[in-house]
Amino acid sequence: MKYISALLSIWFFACSETHQQVPIVMEEVSLASDVELPGPEKLSEWNLFKGDLKNLQPVHGMLPYELNTPLFSDYASKLRFVYMPEGSSASFRKHDVVDMPTGSILVKNFYYDTHQLVSGDQRRIMETRLLVLEEDEWKGLTYVWNDEQTEAFLEIAGTTRPLDIFKADGKQVALEYSVPNLVQCKSCHEKNGKMTPIGPTVRQLNREYPYNNQLTANQIDRWKSLGMLEGVPAGNLPKLPVWDDETTGSLNERARAWIEINCAHCHQLAGPAKNSGLYLEYAQTDKYRLGVNKPPVAAGRGSAGLKYGIVPGKPEESFMVHRIKSKDPGTMMPEVGRKLVHEEGVALVTEWISEMKP
Amino acid sequence: MKATYLFLGIILFIACGYPPGAPVAWKSIEKDLQRKMITTSDSAVIEIPEGNFMFTRALLLDGKKHVTLRGAGVDKTILSFAMQEEGAEGLRVSYSENIVLEDFTIQDAKGDNIKVTDTDGITFRRVKAEWTGEPKETNGAYAFYPVLSSNVVIEHCIAIGASDAGVYVGQSDSVVIRNNLVHHNVAGIESENSRWVEIYGNETYQNTGGILVFDLPGLTQSGHTTRVYSNKVYNNNYRNFAPEGNIVASVPPGTGLMLLATRNIEIFENEIVDNKTLGIGVASYDLIQAVGGGESVGASEVPEEQKADDYNAYYNNIYIHHNVIEDSHIFPTLKNDFGLLFLTKFPFSTPDVVMDGILEDPDTFNFCMTENGDATYANLDAGNDFEGLNTDIQKVDCLGQQIPPIFL
Numbered sequence: 001m002k003y004i005s006a007l008l009s010i011w012f013f014a015c016s017e018t019h020q021q022v023p024i025v026m027e028e029v030s031l032a033s034d035v036e037l038p039g040p041e042k043l044s045e046w047n048l049f050k051g052d053l054k055n056l057q058p059v060h061g062m063l064p065y066e067l068n069t070p071l072f073s074d075y076a077s078k079l080r081f082v083y084m085p086e087g088s089s090a091s092f093r094k095h096d097v098v099d100m101p102t103g104s105i106l107v108k109n110f111y112y113d114t115h116q117l118v119s120g121d122q123r124r125i126m127e128t129r130l131l132v133l134e135e136d137e138w139k140g141l142t143y144v145w146n147d148e149q150t151e152a153f154l155e156i157a158g159t160t161r162p163l164d165i166f167k168a169d170g171k172q173v174a175l176e177y178s179v180p181n182l183v184q185c186k187s188c189h190e191k192n193g194k195m196t197p198i199g200p201t202v203r204q205l206n207r208e209y210p211y212n213n214q215l216t217a218n219q220i221d222r223w224k225s226l227g228m229l230e231g232v233p234a235g236n237l238p239k240l241p242v243w244d245d246e247t248t249g250s251l252n253e254r255a256r257a258w259i260e261i262n263c264a265h266c267h268q269l270a271g272p273a274k275n276s277g278l279y280l281e282y283a284q285t286d287k288y289r290l291g292v293n294k295p296p297v298a299a300g301r302g303s304a305g306l307k308y309g310i311v312p313g314k315p316e317e318s319f320m321v322h323r324i325k326s327k328d329p330g331t332m333m334p335e336v337g338r339k340l341v342h343e344e345g346v347a348l349v350t351e352w353i354s355e356m357k358p
Numbered sequence: 359m360k361a362t363y364l365f366l367g368i369i370l371f372i373a374c375g376y377p378p379g380a381p382v383a384w385k386s387i388e389k390d391l392q393r394k395m396i397t398t399s400d401s402a403v404i405e406i407p408e409g410n411f412m413f414t415r416a417l418l419l420d421g422k423k424h425v426t427l428r429g430a431g432v433d434k435t436i437l438s439f440a441m442q443e444e445g446a447e448g449l450r451v452s453y454s455e456n457i458v459l460e461d462f463t464i465q466d467a468k469g470d471n472i473k474v475t476d477t478d479g480i481t482f483r484r485v486k487a488e489w490t491g492e493p494k495e496t497n498g499a500y501a502f503y504p505v506l507s508s509n510v511v512i513e514h515c516i517a518i519g520a521s522d523a524g525v526y527v528g529q530s531d532s533v534v535i536r537n538n539l540v541h542h543n544v545a546g547i548e549s550e551n552s553r554w555v556e557i558y559g560n561e562t563y564q565n566t567g568g569i570l571v572f573d574l575p576g577l578t579q580s581g582h583t584t585r586v587y588s589n590k591v592y593n594n595n596y597r598n599f600a601p602e603g604n605i606v607a608s609v610p611p612g613t614g615l616m617l618l619a620t621r622n623i624e625i626f627e628n629e630i631v632d633n634k635t636l637g638i639g640v641a642s643y644d645l646i647q648a649v650g651g652g653e654s655v656g657a658s659e660v661p662e663e664q665k666a667d668d669y670n671a672y673y674n675n676i677y678i679h680h681n682v683i684e685d686s687h688i689f690p691t692l693k694n695d696f697g698l699l700f701l702t703k704f705p706f707s708t709p710d711v712v713m714d715g716i717l718e719d720p721d722t723f724n725f726c727m728t729e730n731g732d733a734t735y736a737n738l739d740a741g742n743d744f745e746g747l748n749t750d751i752q753k754v755d756c757l758g759q760q761i762p763p764i765f766l
Contacts, residue, residue, distance in 0.1 A: 026412050027383070031390040035397045157392040158415060160443075178444060182396050183418035183452075193421070193453035193476055272452065272475065275505050275529055277576040288576065296603050297577065300469065300499025300522050305602035319603070330468035330498055335446040 035156070038182065043128055043143040043152035048083070048107060054125060054149040056109055061086065063226070064211070065219055067204040068240040068248070069257040072342040073110060074175055075167055076126065081107040082200065084228055092231040094238065095283060097197045098205075106131040106197055118164035118172055126161060127179050128152050131189070131197050138195040140185040157181045168344060176339055184336050191270045198265045203238040203282070240282065244344060255352035256282050258345050262324075262334060278309060291320050292356075299323075302331045312356035321350055384412035384438065395419045395427070402426075406462060408434045416445020416467075423455045429462025432486045432516065439467040440490075447473040447503070455479050465490055467498050471520075474504040481511040489519030493542045495599050500526040501543065506578065508532050516540070521599055522606050523548035524565065527555065529578050534765060535560065544600040545570045545609060546591075551577045554764045555584040567606070567613035568594040568633065573620040574605060575643065575669040583622045585761050591615060592631040597693070608646055610635045610694035612687070619643040619671050624761045625678045630710075634687035635697050637710035637733065638678060640725075643671035645714045645740055649695050672718035676725050677758025683710040683733035699738075709736035709749060716741040726758030727751070 040046060043053065050059050058064065062081040070078060084090065088101035111125040128143045143152035144159060158181030165175050189195050202220060210216045220237060223229035241249025243258040260282040266273035267280040276297045279289040288294050291309025296302065296319065306319040315321045323333040325346045332338075387406070392415075394404055400423040408430035417437070419425065427449075429435030439448040448467030451457050456479035463486040464471050471487040474480045487501035499522035504510045508531040517524030517540045524543035527533050528550045537559040540546040546562035548570040549555045555571075562568040568591035573581045591614045600607040609616060612635030617623055619642055630637045690708045691697035700708045710733040717723045727735065735754060739746035 026386045028386045028389075031387050031394065031407075035393050038397065156396055157389040159389075176443070178415075181392055181415075181418065183420040184416075184445075186420055187418070187452075190453070274578060275475065277578070294576065295605070297574070298499060298503075298505070298522070298526075298528060299604065301496055301601040302469075302499075303601055303603040307603045328468065329442055329444055329446060330496075332446075335469075336444060339443075 037154060038139070038156070039130075039132075039141045039154055041154050046105075046130070048081070048105070053151065054123075054145075056125070062107070063223075063228070064209070065200070065205060066207065066209055067199050067261070068207050069204070069243040069254075069261050070199070071261050072338060072345055074177060074338050074340045075112075075116065075165060076110040076177075077113055077116070079109040079111065080199070081105075082228075083107070087227075089228050089230045090223070092202065092229060092233070094202065097199070097201050098229060100133055100197075100200075102133055102135060104133040106200070112163070112165055116165050118166060122149075124163070125149060125152070126163075126177055127155070129185070131195070138189070138197065140182060140189060140195055142179055142182065142185065144179050155179050155181070158184060167340065173340060178336075178339055180336060187272060187336055188265045188334070190265075190272055198261075201240075202232075203240040204261075206237050206239040207242075243348060251348075251352055251355060255348050258348055262342075262345065266334070291318075300330070302326075302333075304331070310353055310356070312358040313354060315350040315353040318353050321346065321353065324349060382410055384410050386413075387411050388413050388415070388417075392417055398422065398425060400424055403428055406430070406435050406437070410436045410438065412441055413437060413439050413448070414441055414443045416442070416447055417449045418445075419449075419451045419454060419457065421453050422457065424457075425454070426458040426460065427462075428458070428460050431461050432463050432484055435462040436465060437462060438465045439471075440465065442466075442468045445469070447471065447498075449473075450475070451480065452476055457481070458483065460484050462486075463488070469498045470500040470503045471498060472502055473500070474510075475506050477504070477507045479509045480504055480507055482513070482515050483511070484514045486516040486518075487524075488517070489521075491519075493519045493521075493596070493599055495521055495601055497521040497599075499523070499604075502526065503528070504533075505529055510534070511536075513537050517546075518542050520544065521601060522604060523570070524562075525560075526550065527552050532764070541565060542596060544596075544598055545606045546594065548572060548606070549581065549584055550574060551579055551581040552584070553579070553582055555581075556764050557584065557586045558588045561590045563590075563593045564596045565594045566596050566598040566600070566611045567609040567616055568592075568630070569614070570606070570609065570616045570618070571620050571623060572605065572616075572618040573643075573670070574618075575671070580669060581620055583761060583764070584620070584624075585764065586615065586623070586625045587627045589628045590631075591628055591633065594633045595635075595687075595691070605646065608649055608694075610639075610696040611691040612636065612697070613639060614683070615639070616641065617673055617676065618646065620673055621670070622675045622759075622761065623673075623677070624758070625676075626680045628681045630681055630683045632685055632687065634685060635690035635694070635700065635708065636712055637683040637685060638681075638712070639696075640673055640676060640711075640713035642673060642714055642716040643669075644716050648740075670718065672716065673713075674718065674723055674725075675759060677760065678711065678727040678730060679758070680729045681731075681733070683730050685710065703738070703744065703747065704736065704749075707734070709734040711735045713737055714741070715739040715746070724758065725754055726756040728755050728757060 083105040085103040091099040130141045144155045145152040161177045205219045264280040303319045304322045311317040326332040403426040406429045446469035451474040454477045458481045460483040489497040501517035501520045505528040510533040520543040523545035524540040525547045533555040535557045540562045541564045544566045546565035550572045614630040614633035616639040690700045715737040735751040736749045
């Protein structure tokens with residue numbers, strides 16, 4: 001049945017493209033090659049969790065954490081952990097990701113909760129991504145969970161998993177959940193050509209976290225008291241607003257936070273999209289660099305015939321909006337990491353541009 | 359299972375009314391090939407066999423040295439991205455050194471066909487990158503797209519159907535673009551914000567514009583020092599199908615060569631024939647801004663913020679010599695402001711070489727053209743409402759500064 005539906009979709013595709021060569025049949029063939037795995041084949045081999053793997057109960061030394069404004073990943077929920085070798089600690093960085101010691105591991109589990117699943121099944125873990133700091137270099141590995149939720153396996157070339165979910169607005173959608181290949185990981189996690197974490201900056205970590213029934217604490221304080229973070233200066237620390245919580249920041253601040261986490265990993269001077277001249281970090285103050293009255297550089301049809309990334313007061317004339325609400329691979333931004341549109345994020349950016357003074 | 363395929367194949371033909379003929383049997387090597395490209399050791403050759411291969415996500419090569427990706431030949435090994443669901447380009451190479459891509463065809467990526475970024479040493483050899491079918495707005499921007507790279511060679515390649523540029527080199531240094539066949543793109547060959555570029559031995563036809571050398575504001579570097587020679591640039595009269603807003607959308611159909619806001623350029627021994635609007639156009643960024651902004655020519659300037667990074671909006675040091683520049687058309691394009699302007703200013707005798715005359719400093723300005731047969735010339739003086747428009751070629755007939763060969 002799976003094949004039939006796949007073929008029907010090909011048929012549909014073929015008919016919508018007139019007078020082109022019509023792709024019809026796809027037979028998977030092997031190139032016969034030995035592949036050296038870049039890491040352990042199974043997630044369980046890492047010994048990151050105790051007991052039943054799917055309960056994601058961290059072993060001693062793994063600390064859960066959250067970000068103020070996370071990347072949108074097709075409405076998946078994320079459970080994050082950080083591990084640092086006993087006795088070592090990260091160093092404070094004001095703007096960049098905290099400087100972690102060799103041997104650190106960042107663990108991010110992508111899952112859909114029961115209420116997000118149309119099937120109403122138990123929590124469905126899709127994948128577990130690891131960032132491992134070996135010597136001076138971060139390495140990314142992705143483990144894809146089996147249907148039985150008993151194990152996750154290293155995925156090199158990427159894969160997709162069909163899943164029916166409810167979006168945040170309650171609408172049902174048939175999602176082709178995409179697991180990135182190992183280079184796709186790097187296409188976001190890349191700074192000056194080197195793999196790097198994105199999330200754990202001080203401004204993202206600066207928030208409360210419910211560690212257990214007895215303890216809710218600020219994450220920075222907690223890391224400090226556990227000896228995991230050194231060199232934190234006295235006084236107020238930078239704090240990113242929570243994009244969808246109006247009590248945490250102005251419209252401008254929240255939109256900028258959303259744009260930073262969803263775009264700035266590429267759109268910064270050290271990122272893969274530096275050729276565009278569009279730089280979207282939270283700290284960016286140059287309006288032109290943010291896209292205001294900035295023409296497209298190499299956007300092709302991504303600009304949709306619009307002249308500027310942002311036209312203040314006119315979201316409908318701003319191709320930034322057009323690109324973040326597109327699902328077409330040749331137009332959409334970010335380029336990878338989502339198959340769905342983040343409706344609420346798009347609404348936020350649209351409102352931000354609407355309110356922007358020329 | 360095979361019976362099912364056949365059955366559905368038949369339905370497909372009936373349903374689509376697609377002309378009869380052998381269906382293309384696509385195979386998938388996607389996972390295997392991508393796995394190989396990720397796990398390959400440096401100095402490896404990855405061979406792709408002959409066949410038609412369909413991909414659903416971008417193929418990526420990152421952080422490798424001395425790796426060759428080799429097919430069995432153009433139109434023998436075909437990589438199609440017609441069913442692409444993920445990734446903004448077909449094949450992408452990033453942060454690598456000395457990569458060779460050769461002997462295959464790549465088709466129909468949703469974004470660019472081949473993008474190479476942040477790479478030192480990239481050779482494209484005997485690769486065809488195309489969008490099949492009628493050229494259209496929804497085709498990807500670039501067929502070949504090395505950017506932020508150095509030591510780039512593109513040779514014996516074929517580029518067809520790009521909605522921006524067939525062969526595009528951006529923000530790169532030390533570039534050779536030679537002996538390529540480039541047609542049915544908006545821009546045939548475009549060098550943008552690149553330095554030390556040689557463009558020679560290419561054949562470009564049926565594009566909107568044959569060869570462009572542009573320098574745009576707000577990017578990581580400014581371009582200069584480019585030699586364009588021994589190219590055949592003819593019949594570049596195709597309609598402009600670039601999405602609006604992009605810089606090439608302002609290129610008039612019927613443009614042979616166009617220079618924009620760039621410096622230190624030598625153009626020689628080219629055959630520039632039957633491009634109906636312009637043989638060679640030389641423009642400042644002011645002009646493009648004015649036209650693109652829908653304002654009258656000369657009324658607009660580069661917005662203050664775009665002048666960042668020491669951007670220079672004006673061209674200088676241009677030497678055009680020993681070219682054949684001819685056009686048998688009577689009328690320029692009427693689908694572009696420039697075409698209409700030429701028709702008004704030069705009825706029935708569109709000049710072969712046109713510059714807008716908007717200069718940074720007339721005292722240090724250097725523009726020579728000599729030994730170009732019967733080629734005609736015009737300085738529009740567009741910055742002064744065409745008041746000083748003149749067509750006296752003697753004024754610019756001089757020996758300019760030749761650029762020594764960049765690669766020996």
